Amino acid sequence: MDDQTNLRWPDTIYDHFKRVGIRQVGYVPDAGHSRLIKRICDDPEIADVVLTTEEEGVGLVAGAHLGGQRAALLMQSSGVGNCINMFTLVRNMGFPCLVLVTMRGEFAEFNPWQVPMGSITEPVLKLAGFLTYRVEEPGDVDETVSAACDMAFDGDLAVAVLLSQRLIGRKRWTK
Amino acid sequence: MSAERTKAGHAMLERRKLVKDLLVDRRDLMVVCGLGSATYDVAAAGDHPLNLYLWGAMGGAAMIGLGLALAKPDRRVAVLTGDGEALMGLGALATIGVKRPENLAIVVLDNAHYGETGMQASHTQGGADLVAIAKGCGFADALTLSAQSGVAHVRELLHTGKGPLLVNAHISSAETPRFLPVRDGHAIKLRFMQAANAP
Numbered sequence: 001m002d003d004q005t006n007l008r009w010p011d012t013i014y015d016h017f018k019r020v021g022i023r024q025v026g027y028v029p030d031a032g033h034s035r036l037i038k039r040i041c042d043d044p045e046i047a048d049v050v051l052t053t054e055e056e057g058v059g060l061v062a063g064a065h066l067g068g069q070r071a072a073l074l075m076q077s078s079g080v081g082n083c084i085n086m087f088t089l090v091r092n093m094g095f096p097c098l099v100l101v102t103m104r105g106e107f108a109e110f111n112p113w114q115v116p117m118g119s120i121t122e123p124v125l126k127l128a129g130f131l132t133y134r135v136e137e138p139g140d141v142d143e144t145v146s147a148a149c150d151m152a153f154d155g156d157l158a159v160a161v162l163l164s165q166r167l168i169g170r171k172r173w174t175k
Numbered sequence: 176m177s178a179e180r181t182k183a184g185h186a187m188l189e190r191r192k193l194v195k196d197l198l199v200d201r202r203d204l205m206v207v208c209g210l211g212s213a214t215y216d217v218a219a220a221g222d223h224p225l226n227l228y229l230w231g232a233m234g235g236a237a238m239i240g241l242g243l244a245l246a247k248p249d250r251r252v253a254v255l256t257g258d259g260e261a262l263m264g265l266g267a268l269a270t271i272g273v274k275r276p277e278n279l280a281i282v283v284l285d286n287a288h289y290g291e292t293g294m295q296a297s298h299t300q301g302g303a304d305l306v307a308i309a310k311g312c313g314f315a316d317a318l319t320l321s322a323q324s325g326v327a328h329v330r331e332l333l334h335t336g337k338g339p340l341l342v343n344a345h346i347s348s349a350e351t352p353r354f355l356p357v358r359d360g361h362a363i364k365l366r367f368m369q370a371a372n373a374p
Contacts (some may be wrong), residue, residue: 007267023246024242024245024246047245047274049241049245049270049274050270050273051266052267052269053217053266054276055234055235056238056264056270057238058232058235058238059232059235059236059237059239059241059242060238060241060242060244062235062238063239063240063241063242063244063245063246064242064243064245064246065366065368066227066239066242066243066364066370066371067243067245067249067371067372068244068246068372069242069245071242085233086232086234086235088231088232089231089232089235089360092231092232092360092361093361093364094360094361094364095364141283
């Protein structure tokens with residue numbers, strides 16, 4: 001794996017967002033998604049919607065779909081817990097819901113308070129009706145995100161991609 | 176303020192008449208209805224394919240309105256919801272204040288109570304001021320509607336006012352008969368999308 005691939009995986013996600021025509025992205029500020037968020041904010045064709053809490057994004061995605069636009073959500077694993085009741089909207093109405101989750105509370109986690117939610121993020125998503133795919137290596141981002149985008153928007157499905165903490169890298173706690 | 180109006184018992188707007196008046200000659204207005212009484216009120220005013228009846232997802236109505244307003248910038252979107260539903264999604268007002276969609280209005284049917292669960296007092300009775308909150312979040316305008324004489328103006332705002340707007344309508348907490356529209360979310364969605372996205 002070359003250094004370019006290691007660093008450029010957020011650009012790969014962005015490229016797939018453009019390929020499938022995503023026009024709205026809801027996000028909560030997040031270090032792991034910072035590069036992708038910047039690409040989205042710099043793109044005048046994508047409405048970047050900064051949320052106060054992740055569950056707002058589920059409503060946003062529903063509204064976008066009702067109006068004929070594709071949308072995606074970016075959140076951290078802790079945000080999945082904030083969404084549980086709002087995820088019922090996805091099942092009750094049936095619309096594509098693509099969520100990219102940066103994981104905390106696993107590989108090389110410094111903060112034990114992240115572990116309880118991080119360790120149940122994937123089962124919670126499954127219980128809420130999502131298909132889930134984990135990515136551990138930068139070289140797997142392309143194929144996995146490509147498949148997730150196609151399943152979400154061609155199949156009207158709820159799909160979550162879990163970007164592992166190993167992929168994102170250790171959080172630096174000292175400056 | 177809200178507690179005072181309840182105690183004073185002065186004539187407040189009747190919710191069914193208010194909603195019916197707001198939706199007269201609605202043209203292609205898209206209406207997102209918060210769960211519970213707001214959904215019943217909008218349905219009672221006349222079923223319409225552009226009514227998005229919610230039966231759950233409490234706190235999410237305003238954000239559905241935002242996604243819709245961003246997707247359809249040349250159309251008007253109105254979210255009609257209750258004070259309890261709006262309070263559960265207060266953060267959405269800050270999110271909407273950042274994006275400032277000009278085609279979005281939120282009408283809160285504020286009876287200062289949680290009607291679905293036994294008429295417990297809501298936070299608007301305890302002092303939460305939704306108009307001040309919306310203004311503080313950067314809405315283009317936010318106003319109180321408490322008299323029939325103001326209804327026609329608000330109706331006009333739904334069609335031509337520069338959003339985002341929030342209207343806090345002081346309504347009577349008197350019970351109204353339930354009026355239950357279709358509950359199948361997939362059917363509601365498909366009907367709405369066919370009407371909203373027709374060429």
